[in-house]
Amino acid sequence: MAEVMKIATRDSYGDALVALADAGHDEVVVFDADLSASTKTCKFQKAYPKRFFECGIAESNMMGVAAGMSTFGYVPFVSSFAMFASGRAWEQVRNSIGYPHLNVKIAATHGGLSVGEDGASHQCCEDFALMRAIPGMVVLSPADDVEARACVKAAYNHEGPVYLRFSRLATPVFHDPEKYTFTIGKGETLTDGFDIAVISTGLMTSEVLKAAVQLKKQGLVSVRVINMPCIKPLDEELVLRAAKECKKIITVEEHSIIGGLGEAVCSLLAEKCPTPVRRIGVPDTYGHSAPAWDVLKDFGLNADALLTAIEDFVKAE
Numbered sequence: 001m002a003e004v005m006k007i008a009t010r011d012s013y014g015d016a017l018v019a020l021a022d023a024g025h026d027e028v029v030v031f032d033a034d035l036s037a038s039t040k041t042c043k044f045q046k047a048y049p050k051r052f053f054e055c056g057i058a059e060s061n062m063m064g065v066a067a068g069m070s071t072f073g074y075v076p077f078v079s080s081f082a083m084f085a086s087g088r089a090w091e092q093v094r095n096s097i098g099y100p101h102l103n104v105k106i107a108a109t110h111g112g113l114s115v116g117e118d119g120a121s122h123q124c125c126e127d128f129a130l131m132r133a134i135p136g137m138v139v140l141s142p143a144d145d146v147e148a149r150a151c152v153k154a155a156y157n158h159e160g161p162v163y164l165r166f167s168r169l170a171t172p173v174f175h176d177p178e179k180y181t182f183t184i185g186k187g188e189t190l191t192d193g194f195d196i197a198v199i200s201t202g203l204m205t206s207e208v209l210k211a212a213v214q215l216k217k218q219g220l221v222s223v224r225v226i227n228m229p230c231i232k233p234l235d236e237e238l239v240l241r242a243a244k245e246c247k248k249i250i251t252v253e254e255h256s257i258i259g260g261l262g263e264a265v266c267s268l269l270a271e272k273c274p275t276p277v278r279r280i281g282v283p284d285t286y287g288h289s290a291p292a293w294d295v296l297k298d299f300g301l302n303a304d305a306l307l308t309a310i311e312d313f314v315k316a317e
Contacts, residue, residue: 005145006170009203010109012148013166014040017077018047019149020156028156031066031078033059038168039079039109059084063092063104070102075156078104082111082165086127097161098134105155106131106163111141112254113282113299114169114203116292123287123295129259131163132232138162138184139231141253141261143205146175147229150182158184167254169292171203187235193222196314197242198306200252201228201261208252210303211310221314234264236272243275250278250313254301257281278313280306 020028021044029051036042036054045052055062059080066076078085085108086093097104108127115123131139138158142148148166155162174190187199191212200208205227212223224246226238243249249269251262262279269275280300287295296302300309 004172007145008170009148009166010040012145014043016149016152017044029074033080041079059089060092063089067096079107082108082124082127086130109166110168111165113287113295114292119289120286125256125282141165141202144173146177172206185233187228187238190225193224195222196248197224197246198250199226204252207303211307243273248276253281
C-alpha cells in the first residue's frame with residue numbers, strides 16, 4: 001500500500017498565498033510578526049517582496065495596520081501563531097477589524113495541542129471561542145492540504161473578516177484536489193453510517209477517519225464521519241440531519257470543549273433537536289510540553305483513543 005502523503009496546513013497556507021498572487025490578485029498583501037519561516041509566509045515574501053510587510057513582534061499593531069490597508073482596497077492576510085493572533089491581539093481584532101467589518105483575513109498557524117514541545121503557553125486551545133464571539137467573524141479550520149488551499153481562496157473571495165487556523169503538524173492528505181470544493185458554512189460527510197455521527201475539524205478529522213475505518217473492519221459500529229472545516233457559520237442542516245438519523249453525536253476538536261466546535265453543535269441541538277452529545281477535546285485545563293503526538297495521546301485525541309470513545313458511547317444508555 002502506498003504511503004499517504006502528509007503536509008502541514010501551514011505549508012498549504014504559504015503556497016495558497018503565492019497562488020492567489022500568481023493568479024493576478026494584485027490587492028493581496030501579507031503581514032507577519034517576525035515568524036514568516038514558521039507561518040510559511042516566507043514563500044510569499046520571496047515571490048512578492050514588495051507586498052510583504054514584516055511588522056516585528058507587535059501583533060496588535062500589525063492588526064491595526066492591516067485594518068488601515070484594507071480601507072484602501074487591499075486584502076490583507078495577517079499571520080502569526082494562534083496564541084498571538086487570537087489572544088494577544090484580540091482587542092484590535094474585535095474593535096479595529098470586527099466592529100467595522102473590514103476585509104482582513106487573520107491566518108493563525110500553530111493552533112492547538114500539536115504545537116507539542118512549545119508547551120502550554122503556545123498551545124492555543126481557546127482561539128475558536130475567542131473568534132466565534134466576534135460578530136460577523138468567519139472561523140475556518142481545514143483538515144488537510146487540499147482543504148487548506150480551498151479555505152484560503154474562499155477567505156479571499158469572502159467580503160469581511162475571516163479567521164483561519166492552520167496546524168504545525170503534518171497531516172494526511174485525504175481530499176482529491178480534482179473533486180473537492182469548499183463553501184463557507186458547509187461541512188461534508190466523509191463516511192456514511194447510522195449508529196453514531198462523529199463531527200470533527202482540523203487535523204482531528206484524519207484521526208476520526210482512521211478510527212471509523214477500523215470499527216467498520218471489525219463490524220462493530222457504523223460511523224458517520226462529518227468533517228466540519230467551518231466552525232462559524234456552522235452547517236446547521238448537516239448537523240441536524242445527523243442528529244435525527246444517527247441519534248447520538250460525538251464532536252472531536254484539538255481545542256477546548258468550552259466555546260469551540262462541540263459547544264457550537266450542542267447549542268444548535270439544544271434549541272432545535274435535543275440529542276445525546278459527547279464532546280471530545282481539551283477539558284478545562286492547559287496542555288503541557290511533549291512531542292505533539294504524545295500530547296494528543298495524553299488528551300485522548302488519537303485514533304486508538306477515539307475508537308474506544310466511539311464504541312463506548314454507542315453502547316452507553
